[in-house]
Amino acid sequence: MxxxxxxxxPIAAALADAIGEAQVRTDAHLAKRLxxxxxxxxxxxxxxxxxAARVLRLAADHGWSVLPCGAGTHxxxxxVLKPVDVVIQSTNLNQVxxxxxxxxxxxxxxxxxxxxLRHVLAEHNQMLPMDAPCTPAATVGGAVSAGLSGPHRVxxxxxxxxxxxxxxxxxxxxxxxxxxxxxxxxxxxxVTKLVVGSRGSLGFLTECxxxxxxxxxxxxxxxxxxxxxQVDWVRARVMDSPLLPSAMEATNDAALIQAFISSRLxxxxxxxxxxxxxxxxxxxxxxxxxxxxxxxxxxxxGMHAEVIRGQDVERFWxxxxxxxxxxxxxxxxxxxxxxxxSILNEWTQFAHERHVAATVTASLPAGVGRIGLWAGTVxxxxxxxxxxxxxxxxxxxxxxxxxxxxxxxxxxxxxxxPRLGTAERRLQAAVQRAFQSGGSHFPDTFAxxxxx
Amino acid sequence: MLSSSLIRELTEIVGPGGVIHxxxxxxxxxxxxxxxxxxxxxxxxxxADTDQVAQVVRCLAQAGVPFLxxxxxxxxxxxxxxxxxxxxxxxxxxxxxxxxxxxxQRATVQPGFVNLELTRQVAQQGFYYAPDPSSQSVCTIGGNxxxxxxxxxxxxxxxxxxxxVAAKVVLPDGELVELGDPYGDPxxxxxxxxxxxxxGTLGIATEITVRILKRPQAVxxxxxWFERVEDAxxxxxxxxxxxxxxxxxxxxxxxxxxxxxxxxYHVGYPPDIEAVLLIEVDGLAAGVDDxxxxxxxxxxxHRVRTVRVAKDEAERSLWWSSRKMAFPAIGRISPDYMVQDxxxxxxxxxxxxxxIARYSQEAGLRVANVFHAGDGNLHPLICYDAxxxxxxxxxxxxxxxxxxxCVDVGGSITGEHGVGVEKIREMEYLFTDTELHLQARLREAxxxxxxxxxxxxxxxxxxxxxxxxxxxxxxxxxxxxx
Numbered sequence: 001m002x003x004x005x006x007x008x009x010p011i012a013a014a015l016a017d018a019i020g021e022a023q024v025r026t027d028a029h030l031a032k033r034l035x036x037x038x039x040x041x042x043x044x045x046x047x048x049x050x051x052a053a054r055v056l057r058l059a060a061d062h063g064w065s066v067l068p069c070g071a072g073t074h075x076x077x078x079x080v081l082k083p084v085d086v087v088i089q090s091t092n093l094n095q096v097x098x099x100x101x102x103x104x105x106x107x108x109x110x111x112x113x114x115x116x117l118r119h120v121l122a123e124h125n126q127m128l129p130m131d132a133p134c135t136p137a138a139t140v141g142g143a144v145s146a147g148l149s150g151p152h153r154v155x156x157x158x159x160x161x162x163x164x165x166x167x168x169x170x171x172x173x174x175x176x177x178x179x180x181x182x183x184x185x186x187x188x189x190x191v192t193k194l195v196v197g198s199r200g201s202l203g204f205l206t207e208c209x210x211x212x213x214x215x216x217x218x219x220x221x222x223x224x225x226x227x228x229x230q231v232d233w234v235r236a237r238v239m240d241s242p243l244l245p246s247a248m249e250a251t252n253d254a255a256l257i258q259a260f261i262s263s264r265l266x267x268x269x270x271x272x273x274x275x276x277x278x279x280x281x282x283x284x285x286x287x288x289x290x291x292x293x294x295x296x297x298x299x300x301x302g303m304h305a306e307v308i309r310g311q312d313v314e315r316f317w318x319x320x321x322x323x324x325x326x327x328x329x330x331x332x333x334x335x336x337x338x339x340x341x342s343i344l345n346e347w348t349q350f351a352h353e354r355h356v357a358a359t360v361t362a363s364l365p366a367g368v369g370r371i372g373l374w375a376g377t378v379x380x381x382x383x384x385x386x387x388x389x390x391x392x393x394x395x396x397x398x399x400x401x402x403x404x405x406x407x408x409x410x411x412x413x414x415x416x417x418p419r420l421g422t423a424e425r426r427l428q429a430a431v432q433r434a435f436q437s438g439g440s441h442f443p444d445t446f447a448x449x450x451x452x
Numbered sequence: 453m454l455s456s457s458l459i460r461e462l463t464e465i466v467g468p469g470g471v472i473h474x475x476x477x478x479x480x481x482x483x484x485x486x487x488x489x490x491x492x493x494x495x496x497x498x499x500a501d502t503d504q505v506a507q508v509v510r511c512l513a514q515a516g517v518p519f520l521x522x523x524x525x526x527x528x529x530x531x532x533x534x535x536x537x538x539x540x541x542x543x544x545x546x547x548x549x550x551x552x553x554x555x556x557q558r559a560t561v562q563p564g565f566v567n568l569e570l571t572r573q574v575a576q577q578g579f580y581y582a583p584d585p586s587s588q589s590v591c592t593i594g595g596n597x598x599x600x601x602x603x604x605x606x607x608x609x610x611x612x613x614x615x616x617v618a619a620k621v622v623l624p625d626g627e628l629v630e631l632g633d634p635y636g637d638p639x640x641x642x643x644x645x646x647x648x649x650x651x652g653t654l655g656i657a658t659e660i661t662v663r664i665l666k667r668p669q670a671v672x673x674x675x676x677w678f679e680r681v682e683d684a685x686x687x688x689x690x691x692x693x694x695x696x697x698x699x700x701x702x703x704x705x706x707x708x709x710x711x712x713x714x715x716x717y718h719v720g721y722p723p724d725i726e727a728v729l730l731i732e733v734d735g736l737a738a739g740v741d742d743x744x745x746x747x748x749x750x751x752x753x754h755r756v757r758t759v760r761v762a763k764d765e766a767e768r769s770l771w772w773s774s775r776k777m778a779f780p781a782i783g784r785i786s787p788d789y790m791v792q793d794x795x796x797x798x799x800x801x802x803x804x805x806x807x808i809a810r811y812s813q814e815a816g817l818r819v820a821n822v823f824h825a826g827d828g829n830l831h832p833l834i835c836y837d838a839x840x841x842x843x844x845x846x847x848x849x850x851x852x853x854x855x856x857x858c859v860d861v862g863g864s865i866t867g868e869h870g871v872g873v874e875k876i877r878e879m880e881y882l883f884t885d886t887e888l889h890l891q892a893r894l895r896e897a898x899x900x901x902x903x904x905x906x907x908x909x910x911x912x913x914x915x916x917x918x919x920x921x922x923x924x925x926x927x928x929x930x931x932x933x934x
Contacts, residue, residue, distance in 0.1 A: 102689040103797045103828075125695060147637055158637060160645065161614050176887045182795040183607075184827045184867035186600045186649050187875070187882055188909065189891050190613065193645025197637065214695035236555065242578070242669035244735060286739025334636030336556040367556070367635025398633050415639040419618075423629035428641040430897035435890065 011042045011064060011085055018058055019044060019051040023092065030087060033075055033406070034067065037083035041067075045089045049167070049175065049206045055088050056204060057173030066171075068200035070111060070142025073135045076327075076403045077146060078199050080410045088204055090141050096120060097207060098181070105164070105181055107209040110141025126212045129156035133321035141205040147197025151247035151317065154365050155281060156213060159196045165209035166195050168202065171436045175206075183211050194431060202435040216246070216281035219313040222294040224276040225261050226303035231276045232341040234297050235364045238278065239337065243290050246281035250274060250341065251361035252348060253323050260316060261304070277316065323359055328374040329381050329404035331388055334417075335397035337367050343395060347371045347388050354384050370402070378407045385412050393418055454494050454539070458515055462497050462539075465507045470545070472496040481522070481540045485587075486530040486874050488790070488848070493534040498545045502620055502628065502658040505541065509656065510626030512539055513903055520905040521656045523564060523595025526587040528791055529872030531598065531651040535907055541656060543594050549573055550659060558617065558634055560661045563594020567601075570664070579664040582609040585868065586776050597657050600649030602868035604700045604775070605732075607826035609665070611868065613648040620659040621647060624904035634661050646894065651870050652905040654898040668734035671699070672744035673768045676729045676751040676759040677722065681705070683754045684727035685801040688825045690750040691731065696743055700732040701826030702775050705805070708820040708833070711781040717773040725757060729825065730775050778822045779833065786818065786835030788844075792851045793869035794858030798828040807857055808832055815850045817843070829867035830858070856881055871909045879911050 008026055016024045028040040046052040059066045064085035069075075071091055090111030097107040101124040108117060114128075115136040121127050131150030134143065144166075149158040156162070165179030179185060179192035194202060224234060231250050238245060257275050278294050280287040291307055298305035308316060324330065335343055344360045348371075351358035356376040362369035371388060373381050385401065385408065392399045398417035401409065454462075454473065463471045472478060473495040482490040494517065499505045512519045519539040522532040534540055546562035549570065553559070554577050559570060567588040570581040584603035585591055591601070597619070602611040618632035632644035647654050678684040688701055704712070709721035709728060721728060729751070733743040744761050751759040762768035782789045796804050805821060812819040818835040832854055836847035855865045855878045865871070865878040879888065891910050895902070 100797060100799060102693065102799045104692060105797070125693075149637065157610070157614065160637070160642065161610060170886075170890070174886045176884070176890055178887075180795075180862075180864050182797060182828055182863045182867070184602055184611065184795050184824070184829045185864040186602075186868060186870055187864045187866050188871065188879060188887075189646055189894055190600065190649050191646070191891065191894070193613070193642045196642060196645075198641060201641075214692070214697065217695050239555070239557065240578075240666075242666055242736065282735055283739045283742055285742050286736035289736050289738035332636070334633055336553070336558075336635060338555050365557075368637075398636065398639055400637075400639060417633065417639055419630050419633060420639050421630060423623070423627055424631055424643060425640070427623075427629065427631075427643050427898065431641050431643060431646065431894060434893035434897045 008040050008042050008085070014058055014062070015042060015044050015055060015086070018054045019046050023047060023051070027087070030072070031084070035081040035083055039083065041084050041087050043087045043089055045092045047092045049093065049169065052088060052093070052204055052206060053169050053173040053175060055086065056169055056171060059086055060172050068145070068204045070139030070145070071113070071137040073138045074142060074146050074403070076405060078409070079414055080406055090139060090205070093206055101126060104212040105183065105209060106212055107165070107181060107207060108140055109207055110139060110205045112140050114138050114140055114143055121212060122215065125215045127215050128162065128210050129213050130159060130162065131317060131321075133324040135325065140208055144196055144208055145198055145200055145205060149368070151249040151320070151363050152279070153368070154248055154363055155244070155246040160193060162210050163192055163196055163208060164211050166192055166205055167207035168195065169204045169206060171203060179209065181209050201432055218282070218284040218287050220280050220287040220291055220307065220309050221313045221316060222278040222291055222305060222307055223260060224278070224294070224298045224303045224305045225257065226274060226276070226301065228274055228341050228345050230301045230303050231274045233301065234276055234294075234303070235337065235341070237297055238294070239365055241293070243293060244280065244282055244286070245278045245365070247277065247279040248364050249277045249320065249361060250344070250364055251320065251359070253320065253359045253361065255323065256319055259319055261306070277320070279313065320361070324361070324370070324372060326372075326374060327405070328372050329385060329408050330370055330372045330402040331385055332400045332402050333369045333392045333397050334399070335367050335369070335392065335395060337364050339395055339397065340364055340367060340369050343392060343397060344369055344371070346391055350387055350391070351384060354380060356380055356384055378405065381408050382411045389416050454517065458511070458517065459495065461511050462495070462508060465511065466497055466499050466504050470498045470500070481534065481542075484522070484525040484527040484530060484532040486528050486533065486872060488844070489530055489533060489535070489873055491533055491535040492537065493540040494537045496540045496542055498542045500545045502622065505656055505658050506622045506626050506628050508541060509622050509624065513625050513901070516901070516903070518903045518906050521594070521598065521652045523592035523598070524566070524590050526591040527595060527599060527872065528793070528869040529866070529874040531870050531872035531905070531908055533873060535873060538905070543592065546658065552664070554579065557664050558661055559664050560659055561593050563597070563657050563660060564592050567591050567593055567596060574664050575667070578667050580667050581662060582615055582665050583612045586779065593660055593662070594657055597648050597660055598650065598652045599868070599870045602824070602829070604702055604824060607701055607824065608697050608699045613645060615663045616644065616648055616660060617663060618661040619644060619647065619657045621655040621657050623655045624899040624901070632661070649870070651872060651909045653895055653909055655904065668699070670737035670740045671732060671734040671768070672740045673762040673771060674731045674744055674747050674751070674759060675762070675771055676731065677725045677757045678727045678729065679725055679755070679757055681726045681805050682802045683756065684729050685825070687729060687751050687754040687756070688798060690754060691747055694746055694750055696733065696746060698731050698747070698826060699734040700730070701824070702730040703823050703825035704728050704775065704778060705821040707785070707818060708778045708782070708822045711785045711820060712774050712778045714784045715777055715781045717770060717777050719770065719774045730771055775822070779831070782820055782833045782835065787837045787839065789836065790834045790847050790851055791869070792830070792832045792834065792854055793866045794830045794832070794855050794863060795867040796828045796830065796858050796861050796863035798825065800861045801825065801828065804830070804857060804861060808854055811850055811853050815846055817847055817850055819850070824867070827867070828863065852878065873908060876909070876911050
C-alpha cells in the first residue's frame with residue numbers, strides 16, 4: 001500500500017464509477033475474516049472481463065492491495081493477509097464459454113459454481129473429476145486457485161492434470177491466455193501449471209479450460225472395516241495388483257462408519273476403527289471382477305466387507321465430504337503410501353492424548369492424508385498441529401495447513417517440507433514477480449489468494 | 453572456439469574423456485533430429501553426475517559462455533541445436549537408474565537414462581513407464597522432460613508432465629535446486645510444472661523422479677479401415693461419446709499406408725481406403741472384451757469397411773510397428789520429408805484434412821498424414837526433394853501454413869515436438885505480445901543472462917521489447933521508492 005493510506009469510501013466511489021454501482025459493495029465482516037484490519041474491504045463483482053481489467057488497472061494506479069476471490073466459501077486458508085483494500089470477486093463471471101462434448105473439453109468463466117458445471121456436463125454423460133469437499137456455491141476458479149483435490153485423484157489426478165488453459169488478468173489490467181483448448185499442447189512454457197494452487201497470487205482468473213472424462217459406466221464401491229494393519233495390508237495388495245481403484249480412501253470417521261456400516265450390522269456401540277473404501281469406475285464386468293478380488297482379500301483377513309452400488313455410492317462420498325466441511329483445522333500430509341497408515345495412527349494417537357476431537361482420512365495410493373481437528377482452544381490446536389507436523393517431518397513427509405481459523409493460521413506456517421529449500425522458495429517468488437510487471441500491488445506470495 | 457584455459461578447467465571437472473573440442477567430432481552435435489538448421493558447438497562436455505553438471509554450469513556462467521543440455525538428440529524441433537556456438541552439455545554419461553520403489557510406484561533416473569529402458573527394468577514386477585514417444589527406444593527421460601514428450605498412449609495416461617513428480621535441477625547459474633514433491637501436490641507455485649517442457653531454457657534436470665504404473669492386465673487392439681476420412685473421424689468421437697477412453701487411438705491416411713506397406717512392416721492396406729484407425733483399449737481382463745466389442749460396434753455404425761481385433765500379440769505388434777514406423781517409411785516414397793506437429797480440436801479433423809489436401813495441391817508437394825486422432829495431434833509429413841532448388845523452402849512454407857491452420861481452428865502449433873528453433877515464428881502467430889512478454893519474463897526469472905539455451909522457444913523480439921519495458925519499469929520504480 002502507498003504511504004498515504006486510502007480509505008474505503010473513495011475506493012468504492014472510484015470503482016462504482018468504473019464498473020457500476022451495483023457491482024461494488026463495502027464489507028466490514030469480510031475484512032475481519034481475511035485479515036486483522038479495522039477498515040472495511042471494498043468488494044467488486046465485475047460483470048465481464050473488461051470490467052475486471054478496469055478494476056485492476058485502477059488498483060495498480062492507486063496502489064490498492066487486491067485479493068482475487070471466488071464465492072468466498074474457502075477463505076479460512078493461506079497465511080493471514082496484510083490489509084486488503086479491494087476484493088475482486090468472480091461470481092458474476094459464471095457462464096459456459098464453450099463446451100464441445102465430442103472434444104471432451106469445456107471452457108467456463110471462473111465464477112461458475114462447480115455444482116452448476118456438474119449439471120451442465122452430466123447432460124452429456126461427462127464430468128470434471130474433481131471431488132474435493134465443497135459447498136454448492138464454490139466456484140471453478142476458486143477450486144483451481146486453492147488447488148483442491150478429493151479421493152478420486154487416485155484415478156483421475158488433480159487440476160494439475162485436468163486444467164489445460166486459462167485466461168488471467170495481470171495486476172496491470174492486461175489479459176493473457178495460458179495453454180489452450182486442445183488436450184495436447186507444448187507451445188511455450190506450461191504457464192497453466194502455475195495457476196493451480198496459486199491462491200490468486202498471479203492475477204485474476206477469468207476463464208478455465210478443462211479436459212473432461214466420461215461419467216463412469218457403472219458404480220460399485222467396496223467398504224472394508226478393520227484394524228489399521230489390515231487396511232494397510234489390503235492397500236499393499238491392491239497397489240501391487242492390476243486392479244483399478246478409482247479411489248482408495250482410508251478413514252476413521254466414526255460418523256461415516258456408523259452411517260454406512262454399523263447401522264447395517266445392528267450395533268450401536270463404538271464403531272470399528274478403520275474404513276477402507278475402494279471405488280471402481282470401470283465397466284460392469286471389470287467392476288464385478290475387482291469386487292470379487294477385494295472381497296477375497298477381506299475374507300483372508302477376516303475383515304467385515306460390503307458392497308454398495310449406484311446412487312448409494314454417491315451418497316457415501318457426499319457423507320465422507322460432509323465431515324471435512326465443518327469448521328476446524330485441517331492439516332494435510334504427503335508421504336509414501338507405505339508410510340501413510342502409520343503416520344495417521346500416530347496423528348490420531350496424539351490428538352487423542354490431547355483430548356482434541358479429530359478425524360483422519362487418506363487417499364492411500366496418492367500418498368495424501370488429512371487430519372481434521374474439530375475442537376480445542378486455539379493454543380491447543382496450534383500446539384497439536386506443530387506436534388503433528390514435526391512427526392511428519394521426522395519421517396521425511398511434507399505437510400500443508402489446508403484450512404484453519406485465522407488465529408491458528410497466524411501462528412502455524414502454511415507449508416513444511418524437508419525438501420522445500422530456500423532455492424525453490426526464491427524461484428517461486430521470482431516466478432510471482434514475473435507476473436507483476438509495472439506497478440502491481442498484489443499481496444505478498446500466497447497471501448490467501450483466490451478462494452472457492 | 454573456447455579458450456584453452458576454459459577447456460582445461462572443464463577437463464578438470466569431467467576428466468580427460470569428458471570434453472570434446474575436436475572439430476570433426478563436434479560435427480555430430482550440430483543438430484538434433486531436426487536437420488534443417490545446424491550450428492557448430494564451441495565444445496561438448498559430458499558430465500557424469502549432478503555435481504559435475506553444477507560445476508560445469510558454474511564455470512561456463514562465470515565465463516559468460518552460453519550452453520545447452522542435450523539428451524539423445526532425437527528432438528524434432530531443433531531444441532538441442534547450438535545456434536550460437538553454445539557449449540553442448542551432453543547428459544549421455546548420466547544414464548543410470550538410481551532408485552526404484554515398487555511399493556510406492558516411483559523411480560528415480562538420471563537424465564540420460566533411455567525411456568524404454570525404464571519400462572524394461574521394471575517390467576519383471578509388472579510395472580511400466582507410461583509416456584511412449586515413437587523414439588522411446590533411444591530417447592532419454594531428461595530429453596522427455598525438456599520437451600514434455602507425449603506418445604501414442606497419452607490419450608488415456610497423459611504426457612511426461614503428468615508422470616514427473618520431482619527433480620533435482622541445476623539452474624543456469626549453477627545452483628542446485630530440488631523441485632516438486634514425490635507424493636501429493638507441489639507446495640506453493642508449481643515450478644516443476646513450468647520446468648517440464650521448457651526445452652532446456654530454465655535449467656538442467658539431473659535426477660528425475662517419475663511415477664511407474666502397473667501394466668494393464670489386458671489389452672485389445674482394433675484395426676478399422678474406412679473409405680472416407682469423415683467416417684473414421686466420427687468413429688473416434690463416437691467411441692468417446694460412448695464413455696470409452698481408449699488407451700490409444702491412431703489414424704493414418706492412404707499415402708502413409710502406402711509408405712509403411714513398402715517397409716518390412718507390411719500390413720496390406722487396400723489402396724482405395726482413405727483412413728485406417730488403430731484403437732486400443734486396456735484394463736482388467738474381465739472388462740476389455742466388452743470394451744473392444746463396443747469399439748467394433750461404433751466402427752460398424754460409421755460405415756467401416758473392415759474392422760478386426762488383433763488375434764494375438766504378434767499381430768498387435770505388427771499393427772503398432774506399422775504405425776510407429778510410418779515416419780521413417782516416408783523416406784521410401786520421398787527423398788526428403790518434414791514432420792509437422794499441429795494440434796486441433798478433434799471434431800475439426802475432417803475439414804482440416806481437406807484444407808491440408810488443398811494446400812498440398814497448391815504447393816505441388818505430397819503430404820502424408822499420421823496422427824494421434826484421439827487427442828487431435830496431427831503429424832503431417834511433407835514430402836519434398838532438397839536437390840530441387842527452392843523446394844525445401846516451399847516445404848517449410850507449407851508446414852507453416854498447416855500450423856497456422858491449426859491455430860485458426862482453435863488448436864496449437866505443437867503437441868509434443870516442441871518449438872525449438874523450428875516453430876519460433878509460429879509462436880508469434882499463436883500468442884499475443886503480452887503473452888510472449890510474460891513467458892520471456894518467466895525465462896528471465898530462471899535464466900537472467902540468457903546463457904542457458906538462448907534463442908529457443910520464445911521469439912527474440914519479445915525479449916528485446918521486454919528488456920526495454922523492464923528498464924523503464926525499473927526507472928519508474930526507483931523514482932517511486934526514492
